Amino acid sequence: MESFSTLIRTASHEQHVEAETSTFMSDLLGGRLGVSAYARYTEQLWFVYEALENAAGRLAADPVAGPFIRPELFRLAALERDLAHLRGSGWRAGVGALPATRAYADRVRECAERWPGGYVAHHYTRYLGDLSGGQIIRDRAEKTWGFARKGDGVRFYVFEQIPNPAAFKRCYRELLDGVAVDDLEKQRIVAECKRAFALNTEVFRALSEEFPLSA
Numbered sequence: 077m078e079s080f081s082t083l084i085r086t087a088s089h090e091q092h093v094e095a096e097t098s099t100f101m102s103d104l105l106g107g108r109l110g111v112s113a114y115a116r117y118t119e120q121l122w123f124v125y126e127a128l129e130n131a132a133g134r135l136a137a138d139p140v141a142g143p144f145i146r147p148e149l150f151r152l153a154a155l156e157r158d159l160a161h162l163r164g165s166g167w168r169a170g171v172g173a174l175p176a177t178r179a180y181a182d183r184v185r186e187c188a189e190r191w192p193g194g195y196v197a198h199h200y201t202r203y204l205g206d207l208s209g210g211q212i213i214r215d216r217a218e219k220t221w222g223f224a225r226k227g228d229g230v231r232f233y234v235f236e237q238i239p240n241p242a243a244f245k246r247c248y249r250e251l252l253d254g255v256a257v258d259d260l261e262k263q264r265i266v267a268e269c270k271r272a273f274a275l276n277t278e279v280f281r282a283l284s285e286e287f288p289l290s291a
């Protein structure tokens with residue numbers, strides 16, 4: 077039988093293409109957006125990682141989600157540095173979640189509280205993506221808005237404690253393959269992963285509405 081890591085990757089492939097080619101991502105990667113759009117996007121990520129990482133301590137001992145809780149992945153501190161750079165030291169007073177972001181963060185919290193398998197789906201969708209395509213976004217952001225390479229503004233994309241992302245991803249896939257659940261639960265996790273992608277796509281849609289290109 078196909079390994080779980082292959083299954084989850086294959087099952088979400090179509091939605092990955094959709095997210096990657098969304099208007100907001102295309103405009104961002106195409107260098108067509110101002111830094112305010114990038115800052116607004118970073119701010120949305122902050123709400124999502126707050127939900128993911130505030131639950132981490134509690135889930136560390138969970139037999140299903142626990143093995144995935146790796147402090148070297150944590151992004152909240154990096155996001156906070158980026159936001160301080162992008163918005164100034166008073167950034168906290170100005171942050172606001174878009175309705176789509178609130179829905180996404182709420183779903184992450186709900187899984188974290190009630191369903192460790194669902195939490196794994198959200199964990200995978202974010203962190204493995206950040207370790208992969210995130211590097212392409214970082215490169216674009218540095219070039220488009222002039223951030224220092226791997227410096228303030230793009231620290232979210234820099235995993236200081238993961239010197240070899242490819243090796244880390246291999247280990248992560250082994251964790252997925254060894255996840256302590258039965259086949260039916262694996263199907264549910266795959267479905268939640270698709271939902272996680274859809275939640276991301278909704279945030280992109282909202283952002284592209286807030287930052288339309290004056291064609």
Ligand code: HEM
Nearest residue numbers: 085095096101105200201202204205208209210212273276
């Ligand atoms: C323009 C935006 C994006 C680009 C250019 C991009 C690019 C990539 C690339 C090149 C990989 C393959 C890495 C490898 O084979 O090791 C990858 C994997 C991945 N991406 Fe993205 N991506 C983007 C957006 C996203 C988004 C929005 C999400 C979800 C929130 C996401 C989630 C993932 C996941 C979960 C994987 C791991 C697949 C696996 O190996 O199991 N990506 N991405």
